[in-house]
Amino acid sequence: MRSSVEIYNVRTGETRIVWQTAELVEAPNFAPDGRYLLLNGDGRLYKLLLDGSRRVEEVDTGFAVTCNNDHGISPDGSQIVISDKTQFGKSTIYVLPIEGGTPQLVTPKQPSYWHGWSPDGKELAYCGIRDDLFDIYTIPVAGGEEQRLTQGEGRNDGPDYSHDGRWIYFNSSRTGLMQIWRIHPDGSGLEQVTHDNYGNWFAHPAPTNDKVLILSYDPDVFDHPRDLNVRLRMMDMDGGNLTTLFELFGGQGTINVPNWSPDGDEFAFVRYFPVSD
Numbered sequence: 001m002r003s004s005v006e007i008y009n010v011r012t013g014e015t016r017i018v019w020q021t022a023e024l025v026e027a028p029n030f031a032p033d034g035r036y037l038l039l040n041g042d043g044r045l046y047k048l049l050l051d052g053s054r055r056v057e058e059v060d061t062g063f064a065v066t067c068n069n070d071h072g073i074s075p076d077g078s079q080i081v082i083s084d085k086t087q088f089g090k091s092t093i094y095v096l097p098i099e100g101g102t103p104q105l106v107t108p109k110q111p112s113y114w115h116g117w118s119p120d121g122k123e124l125a126y127c128g129i130r131d132d133l134f135d136i137y138t139i140p141v142a143g144g145e146e147q148r149l150t151q152g153e154g155r156n157d158g159p160d161y162s163h164d165g166r167w168i169y170f171n172s173s174r175t176g177l178m179q180i181w182r183i184h185p186d187g188s189g190l191e192q193v194t195h196d197n198y199g200n201w202f203a204h205p206a207p208t209n210d211k212v213l214i215l216s217y218d219p220d221v222f223d224h225p226r227d228l229n230v231r232l233r234m235m236d237m238d239g240g241n242l243t244t245l246f247e248l249f250g251g252q253g254t255i256n257v258p259n260w261s262p263d264g265d266e267f268a269f270v271r272y273f274p275v276s277d
Contacts, residue, residue: 002273003253005037005048008245009266010211010234015246018268019054022275026253027069028268030261032077037268040069045082060100063087069256070113073098075121079141081106083114083126093126095141106143115257116160116168117141118185125159125168125185136170138185149187160258161185162205162237169193169203169212177219180212180239193239198231199224202255205237208264212237215255216244226252227272249273 005019005028018037025041028048037048038059043066045059061067064084068091071082078098083091090110094103109128116125121141128137133152136159139145150156154174161168167182167189174181180193180203194200199217201224206212216231217224228251235242248254248271259268 002275003041004271004273005039005268006271007261007266007268008232010206010245011265013245018050019048019056024253026270027071027256028259028270029072029257030259030266030268031073032075032262034262038071038073038080039270040067040071043067045071045080061096062100062102064094064096064103068113069253070115070126072114072117072257074117074141075119081114081117081124081141083112085111093124093139106141107139107146108143109146112137113157115158115170117258118161119163119165123185125161127157127159136168136183138168147187149183149185158202158256160202160204163207163209167205167237169205171201171203178217180214194235194242195239196242200233202257204255204258204260204267206260206264206267207262210237211235211264213255213260213267215251217251224252224256226250227274230254232269 003025008015025039028037047057049055066086067082067084079095092110093107093112093114096103111129113127123138125138134155136149136156137146156172159168159170169182172181178199180200183190197219202215204213230251231247232245255269
């Protein structure tokens with residue numbers, strides 16, 4: 001499988017390829033200064049420079065060498081958050097300096113899969129599996145008690161904050177097919193945002209706080225597997241004007257984590273191509 005890391009401009013509707021590799025890489029985050037993308041591959045993290053050199057630099061993640069595709073960068077650009085299972089055998093959330101270093105434990109309970117960083121930099125949002133229930137949680141970046149926002153109504157996953165901090169968007173199967181919902185960080189104001197015949201995942205609000213990007217599967221697809229024909233769609237914050245931007249071969253790894261450019265003009269994603277013998 002060949003990975004194609006690409007950037008889509010929402011103003012021009014044009015896509016540009018920034019890097020292609022025969023290795024499996026996933027889940028690009030834009031750096032807050034826009035200078036590079038952060039990706040994972042084979043359990044490690046990498047910086048893909050956007051200066052035209054296409055240079056790739058491995059990030060030192062210390063003992064954490066089985067990082068999955070749930071990673072991101074703090075709003076001030078000083079820290080990286082990772083989800084890694086090296087230490088406990090299940091996905092666990094850690095933070096480390098942006099330049100790399102020793103990961104510091106955030107979530108003592110596992111498994112926990114990071115997905116969002118609050119705009120003020122103080123809290124993390126994630127999917128935690130507790131007693132076989134997939135729910136949305138938040139926790140202070142410094143660690144502490146996790147706050148549970150959903151209560152086991154279906155599978156709940158993929159939380160990401162709006163950029164005004166008022167909402168956490170997430171996907172839930174509580175009404176059957178996976179749809180996008182949102183809830184206030186204090187657990188109030190639960191609302192369903194999409195109501196259609198697609199399996200909708202990974203809602204990422206734009207920094208401009210006017211649009212939300214989602215990934216949509218055909219209705220017969222369970223979970224969020226890779227290597228399928230999917231579509232990237234964009235909508236208003238309340239779910240209105242939901243429009244398909246384009247279709248692609250992808251799924252898992254395409255946009256699992258926040259992927260908008262700092263100015264909200266672009267987003268990064270990964271497209272996959274089968275490699276013939």
